Amino acid sequence: MSCHNCGSTNIHEGARFCPFCGTRLKNEINRKHLIKYISLPVASFVIVTFLVVLGYKHEENVNAQVVDQQRKAEELALSGRYEEALSLLEAAKKDRTDYSVLKKEMDHIEFAQDISEQINDVNDHIKNTEFEEARTQIKTISKQLQGENTVLLSPLKANFQESSTNVTVGEIKKEINTLNSIDLLSDKLKSIAYLDNVEAAKVENQIVTRMVELSTKQAEDKLSRNHFNEASYIIEEALQYAVNNEKLISLKEKIEQERESFLVAERVRIEKAISAAKKEEEKNKNKAVEVKKLNVKLDDFGDAYIEGEVINNGTRDINSVVVEFIIKDKQGKEIEKGKTNIFPNTLHPNETGKLKHIVYGVKKDIKMEIRNMNWYLSEKEGSPDE
Structure with missing residues (x-):
């Protein structure tokens, strides 16, 4: 050991003052001993610090992983994948058993899952037209x-509102x-009018669709x-509600x-009917x-008895049929000319009448030639179009 004031050496290690100049000696410790003295605590501090930092980093990573799992679970739950979300949170709970937020999140997801299942039940009732059960x-x-x-x-409330509307x-x-x-x-x-805009729409x-369906059916029947x-x-009435x-x-x-x-067809039919009626009337008349x-x-x-039949080929009743005739012998010589009435007086369509006439004292074969026939048409019933 040496004195820092006078430079004297070989001073005793434990001396507090220099024996040569009396200066108070500095309490220096041998560097080697000093290094030995301080190296152990420093090393311990460094190790402890490293372990603390390492532990902190680990905990920080675990926390980040748990938070990420929580976020993913929430996303899954929002998309309706509740079982997957719950499984993810169960795994996260193993890393953070004391993390009460996870338990609360799981409770929220289970509640949302229950509400979702109930809404599905409501929709099933609606499909089966069980509206009273759905309303309950x-x-x-x-x-x-x-x-x-x-x-x-949030999405469930929207679904719930829609289901309520559908009921x-x-x-x-x-x-x-x-x-x-x-x-x-x-x-x-x-x-x-009491319904909100979504329900009212x-x-x-539905009402307009029913109007279209009903009016179409009724109009087709009339048509x-x-x-x-x-x-x-x-x-036209339906179009007031179902515009365009x-x-x-x-x-x-x-x-x-x-x-x-x-x-057009009716005009043609009437024209044909008129034409047919004219032909028919012509036939009835002539x-x-x-x-x-x-x-x-x-x-x-030697008396000649003449008998015959006439038929009404027309479409109307005829009255007072009179037949004009000439009686001739075989040589064509005229013996008699006259008229005779057909009976009965009225002949219906397709009905036959009788013709009878006697020529007295001819004493030979004769023949009757019909020269002309006249009759009257009965009055028509109803209008000409019927």
């Missing part, structure tokens, strides 16, 4: 959702399916019987086309009566 469950869900505002419930729509649809007139359906349309669509005005009126409906517009065009075709039989018998006294 809607009330139960509504009570459960009161005061619950977690993020996980209302289903109930009204079930009722409107029993209504069979546009007036009743329009009254029902006015009665939905759905119900209005099949050529009641064009009635069919057209039905379609393609089906109704198409049927309206069909009605007008068939009306025009019918009118060719209705035809001689079917004409026999002449000569008795022992």
